[in-house]
Each structure stands twice: as C-alpha cells, then as structure tokens.
Amino acid sequence: MGDQPTLWDAPPPEPQQPMRPAPRILRVTDLNRRVRSLLDADAALADVWVEGEVSQPSYPASGHCFFVLKDPNSQIRAALFREELARTVVRPEHGMNVIVHGRVRAYEPQGVYQLYVESITPAGAGDLHARYEELRRKLAAEGLFEESRKRTVPRWPRRIGVVTSEQGAVWRDIGNVLRRRYPLVELVLSPSVVQGDAAAPAIVRALRRLYAQEGIDTIILARGGGSLEDLWSFNDERVVRAVADAPVPIIVGVGHESDTTLADFAADLRAPTPSAAAELATPDGTQLAAILARFRDRAGAALLGRAAESRRFVDSESRALARLAPDIGAARQRTADLVDRGARAVGDRIERRRLALAAANDALRALSPTATLERGYAVARAADGRIVRDPASVATGDPLQVIVARGTVEARVERTRTDGTEELLA
Amino acid sequence: MTEPLDLAALTDADLARRPFDELVAALQRAVQGLEAGNVGLEESIELYKHALRLHAACETRLREAELTITELGRRGASPAGGDDAG
Secondary structure (H helix, E strand, O other): OOOOOOOOOOOOOOOOOOOOOOOOOOOHHHHHHHHHHHHHOOHHHHOEEEEEEEEEEEOOOOOOEEEEEEOOOOEEEEEEOHHHHHHOOOOOOOOOEEEEEEEEEEEHHHOEEEEEEEEEEEHHHHHHHHHHHHHHHHHHHOOOOOHHHOOOOOOOOOEEEEEOOOOOHHHHHHHHHHHHHOOOOEEEEOOOOOOOOOHHHHHHHHHHHHHOOOOOOEEEEEEOOOOOOOOHHHHOHHHHHHHHOOOOOEEEEEOOOOOOOHHHHHOOEEEOOHHHHHHHOOOOHHHHHHHHHHHHHHHHHHHHHHHHHHHHHHHHHHHHHHHHHHHHHHHHHHHHHHHHHHHHHHHHHHHHHHHHHHHHHHHOOOOOOOOOOOOOOOEEEOOOOOEOOOHHHOOOOOEEEEEEOOEEEEEEOOOOOOOOHHHHHO | OOOOOOHHHOOHHHHHHOOHHHHHHHHHHHHHHHHHOOOOHHHHHHHHHHHHHHHHHHHHHHHHOOOEEEEOOOOOOOOOOOOOOO
C-alpha cells in the first residue's frame, strides 16, 4: 500500500481536543467478564421461571442437554446439565411446550448468555407448578413445615401404621425390609389408592383411620415412583394438612430420591424411598442378638469382679482373725472382753460375707466353681454371743448357736469335755 | 418411657409378654447397675440373675419373631393374617 489515502481508508481523524483522555481498550475476555458479572449481580435472573417451546435439543456424549427455548418473537439458548437432566420428569423434545426453572448467566468463552435449567416440566403442568408454589408458600407461612414441629421417630416402635396401596411393590418392599430388619414390630396397614383423582381423599381417610388407632408409634406414608401427575395427590392441600395433623411421628417416603412433595415437607421425617422409610422407622435387628449377648457378658464380668472383691475381703479378715488367736491365749484374762468383741465383730462380718458368697457361687455356678468356704468349719456361740473356744466357758444346759456354712443350728450343751480335738482331726 | 420392670415379681411367662423394648431397657439397666459397682454383693447377684433372664427372654423373642400384619378397614377380607381390623 502506498501512503496515499484511498476511498477504503477511514476518514482522517478530526483534530482532537487535547484534554480528552485516550479510550480504555478492553480485551474481549474483560468485556465478557464484565457482562457476566452484570448478569450475576441481578438477583431476579438467578431464579426465573420461563415458559416456551423446546427447539433443536441435542444430547451430546457428555450427558448434558442443550436446546433453544423460544416463543413466536424471541429465543434463548438453554443448557440442562447431566445431574439436573437425571432428575427431571420430562426429557426435552423438539416442539415440546415446557416451563423451565433456572438462572440466566453469560457463558464467557462464547460471549453468549443462556438459561441454565434446574428443572423442566411440561407446560400443561404449569398450572400445577404455580399451584404447588402458591400452596407451599401458604402452608409455610402457617408454619406447617417448621423444623420445630418435627418430632423424633421412636427408636423401638411396637406398632407401625402404614398408608399405601395394598397391591404393588411398595407394600411388599416395606414388609420385606421389616421382616429382615425388625420382625418384632406389628405392621398396621391402612390401605389407600395412591393414584388418580380419588387418591387424595382416600389417603386422608386412610391416615385418619390410623390416627384413631390406639398404640401406633410411628406412621409411614409411602408410594412408589411415577410422573409428576402420578405423585400429585401428595401435593394436595388436604393430604398435606392431614400429614401435618399426625398425632404420632410420621415418615413420608414418596417416589424416588429426587421427588419432593409438599407431604414430604409436612412430615416429621422425609425418606427418599418407601424402603428407606421402613428402615428409618426401625432399629437394625440384625445387630441386636450380638449387642444383647455383649450385655449379658458384661453382666457376668461385672459380677465376677464383685465376687472376687468379696472373696479378697473374706480372706484378709480370716487372716486378721488368725493373727488375733495367740493374743487370746496369752492375755485372755486381761483382754477377754475386748478381744471377744473384736472377734465377734470380725466373725459376724465374715459370716455375712460367707453367706453372700455362697449365694454368689450359686448364681455363678458355671462361672465360679470356688467352694473354699464350704469345708465344714462351724462356729459355736454362747447365749451372749461369745464364741466358744473352751468347754469351761459353758455349762450343761446352756443354749448354743452353731453356725455352719449354709445356716445356723440351735443346740444345747449336754456335757463338756476338754479332750476330743484329736477325734476331730482324725 | 417405661417404668422399670419388677423382675422379682414377674414369671418368665410374664416376661415373654412384655414389649421387647422394655426387656432391652431393663437388661441395659441391670448391666449398668452391676458395672456401677455401688450395690452390695447380694444385690449384684440379683441383678445378674435378672440380666440372665432378660437376655434369655430377648433372645427367644428375636429368634421367634415373625412380622405381624393387621389390615384396617377391610374386615374378613385380609389375606395377611391380621386377626382384628380394630
């Protein structure tokens, strides 16, 4: 190119005013970032409900879904990611009228803004959705869904009431879970249709029938998965209110993990599925036998410890008594009373322990074979309680108390002799 | 939740009729009483005997338990073996 201007060149710049600052040059990235932050700052765009027609949906290998949402005058690109797609009731198809819920954001790499879809429902259900939202707000305002209303499900239920259809997999699943897990419980079925126009009043009636029963600890309201319309009766105001009215804790397990109905909100506990509801309602009985056996073993160990303690006591007191014996012989004139008292006190304690220990051995037949205290010793006591060691200390006709291992013999002195101890040893 | 059971006054047949959770609670109390160690030997023995009885009762119940099913509002039509529609 030459230096001469041509027709294609921009006209020469006007002479600029010297004060005007140079324009700030943005990078494309900066520009798109700025637009994005503008959109992100708008709270209304973060939570929009849009009705429109699905056009040209694509399902690439990534598992996401992209489509255009349009009406006669306008259109917007929409993205439905794999996670959300898995949860939606309908799969977007070309020409389908839908209501989507989501947020609008800019996608910087391509300089476009689009609708990020969180949920999508057929437009026919649009009315339902509006009603669902309206009812949810109304009941929430009344406090029906308050956390503080929620009661704890009893850990050891005796009777569990169930409202569901008596036909079909749900009722069978609940029975199977409880048979495996906690068959000690009594199941009280209050059957109800759970689909169609008749479902809502039928569910309410079935619940009320259970409420009138005595001794129900927990109630389960359950239904298997289905379309939005199938599950609709669990969004019915009458049903939601009846759930909130439950006199005992109620668990609602409807549909699949992703389905949340208003009845779920009103329940004391929400279960992702009917089987999960049965599990949440009961302790795990498969572990119970082992737990109970551990309790029994702990009881045995504790008693053994207790008995061993008592045995040590008896042994040490016996040794103490034996140590006293020489003193008795050497100084009985001076200290007879004192020693007698001491010996009696110790003897009594030994005796009490001995009897108790005998009983412990009884109880511990298997655990404690000890019989050291049953070797046949006896203690004779005079009427005033003194232990008789010398025949001279009693007279013919005196009453005697002879204490043996397992009781007491009441006796009377017939005659006294100073010999005879050899006989005893023979 | 429940009053402590008076084990001494109950026969094994009585125990078999008590709710399972009561038995478990009583067993737990007996074991805790024993382990606390602040009761006399005689009382310990009683507690131990109670624990054995309660454990046996619980075990029997677990072994023999069969899910009971009652169906409401459908007198005589229940195939599930519930005896009374209440």
